Amino acid sequence: MIAEIALAILWLAAALAVLQLGLGSYALTARGAEFLRAVRPIAVVQGLLVAVAFALLIVLFLRTDLSVKLVAANSHSLKPLIYKIAGAWGNHEGSMLLWVTVMGLAGGFVALLERRLNERTMVATLAGQAFVSLGFYAFMLFSSNPFERLNPAPVEGNGLNPLLQDPGLAFHPPTLYIGYVGLSIAFSFAVGALITRDVGPAFARAMRPWVMGAWIFLTLGITAGSWWAYYELGWGGWWFWDPVENASLMPWLAATALLHSVSVLATRNALKAWTVMLAVVAFSMSMVGTFLVRSGILTSVHAFAVDPERGSFILTLLAIYIGGALALFGLRASTVTEGAKFHLFSREGSLVMNNVLLVGILGIVLMGTLYPLVTEAFGTKVSVGPPYFNPVSAIFVFPMLVIMAAGPLMRWRQDNGRKLANLLAVPALVAAGTLALVVVFGGDIGVLPLLGLVFAAGLAVASVLPLWKRNLRRTPAHIWGMVIAHLGIAVALAGMASESAFNTEKLVASEIGQSHTVGPWTIELQGVRPIAGANWTALEARLVARYGDSNVQTVLNPQARMFASPPTATSEAALLTRWNGQLYAVLGEEGDDGRWQLRLWWKPFVPLIWYGGLLVGLGGVLSLVGRTARDLRRKGEPELEPASEPAAPKPAAGGQEALA
């Protein structure tokens, strides 16, 4: 019964979405104004209903109801509880339901909580959200019904792909997904504001927390995904420029740009058209990512749920929503009034440059990802990898780091160079010192890693400078958020640069009792024994590691796991984390001669990559909490004043650089 009830609820939610779109559109006409008040409650109920449908799907998975096709195909009665839950979204149909759930909930929360926006723009936003949701409701109800029954029911289910049976991965997809789909609300805000010609600071302030929330989830999701790939796949790498990884990075880049431009719009009433544009682009990148992952048009290590038919469905939705929004943008952008002017050498100026560079990186990644597709149309097969992405994106990344260091120290409207130069002298000195140290002691590590270390050191210092001479206790939370997020970027960059500069790797065929050295470590293979886990068996090696001349011994147990259903082998790397890096060991196959393949890596400072990612996310959380609390305190007051230092009182002369 549960599946049938859930399906009925899903249809009801879809019907409410139709109502939300229809009534919302009618309410915006001259005659329909009396219906304006009806749209918010509809959005809330729609969000609730779809959330109930999703909760019921989880119940079906928890009970391992094998008469439901999706459960039978993706679950197994012997699976640990957490993976039974994760099984609900670890497949195409379930993830589509999660998609509409996130969209419905986002719309519901906006309808419930957001009171600052002009009511007409709010209704247009909610109608837009319903319009986008409807495409996915239709996709699900007409071609990928998650509640389809299977008759007769099988005795046992197929199980969940064991690579996905990992705590990191149980929560990586939904986290990323909330971020991806959360950007839909930014898209709907942009469309709503274009329809009612209401692009201004109030719109930006209403949109900002939602963009920030989605961005936090994206940041944490990407960090978790990179960590999962690093230790679960056993390849010893943390980023491969794989199409699917790029698909998650592109919305993040667009959302990061949007986050900064929306602040300019909220504070200074500038960058109007640009912000609307970015909101559309950010969600487009989410949809492009979904399309790339599910259509299978690119070769990827992640290709799952690949089906050309799904591909054409998503491509159609992409054409309707993104094409439609961009056409609306073309029609309405000229009516968006020009924003406040400012000098290029100012806080706004630096944010504009940051935006341009972020969009530049986005373009680089997009081109690299799609290039194989374009050449294939002309009959040539190529694959694009790190030799393209690393140096080409570096052209944009390093200038952006300089702006990241300088921007937060600048005043709004206009600043003068001398004061800034004085402030930046400290980070510049630290960067120069790092350069000297690495060149003297680091050996030949390559240009990019060297620059990475130098810029990371400079940025780390520069990012805390906005706190200089401030009363730390009275510093607003969003300033702390910015400082911590920027510091997180510096920390992650240091980890990335150090990983590629100082990484040492060893692949050996080892006899039992043999010792090997990698970096400062001596590692002895003491034995390999079989062990059994909840739903797997494994061969587990016992490695004893010693650091340098120390006598302290640490045991590492890398495993080669075999799962019974579906029959799959995975590798569980063993990691030993020290303050100065990570030892990474993978157990391979046994050779004919009784020797075992071992892959050993010493990766100095590599955990900084994920600590940095977490810091960036934490910065976002602080900023979101701080701003929301602040907005609640002074409801309705305009915020047209600089967030940090008092600005130069005189308006900028000759500020032609303003973007509309």
Place this chain on the structure above:
Amino acid sequence: MKHWAIWLPLALFGLLFAVFASGLIAPGDRTIASQMIGKPLPDFDLPQAVPDRPALAKADFTGGKPKLLNVFASWCVPCIAEAPVLAELAKAGVEIDGVAIRDRTADVQQFLARNGNPYTRIGRDDVSKIQFDLGSSGVPETFVINGKGIITYQHIGEIRADQVPMILQKLKEAQ
């Protein structure tokens, strides 16, 4: 903002849409063609796979007559389907040499006893070394080698019965 620039995003999106649509309509060829076509065989000297057939080395391909080099394995299901077609080719006078990938002598013997033995020589490639050197990404694959030891054609997957004339034609071209 310049008036035309407003429409630039839509134009770029149109381009993106065209790329995606073309990728969906004409899905790319996912087979991995060898980079070794037109080049001499890599050096190899493989051990004997079964007692009743001689071992296989690069030198066996420089006799002046085009031959087929068939990459197979006893554990490979399409290879069973391919066996009668190879037998037909062998009957037509084509010399076929085999490389057994990651296999054991007993298993290869059993495979040949069950499915027939079209091979003149069979080498054993225990770690897929020669397979990688040839640029072969799976089993079965068949290479046409001309009389000077140069790879002239790669056939990916099993040879079907209706492809026999095509393979014979490729052998003729290699002369």
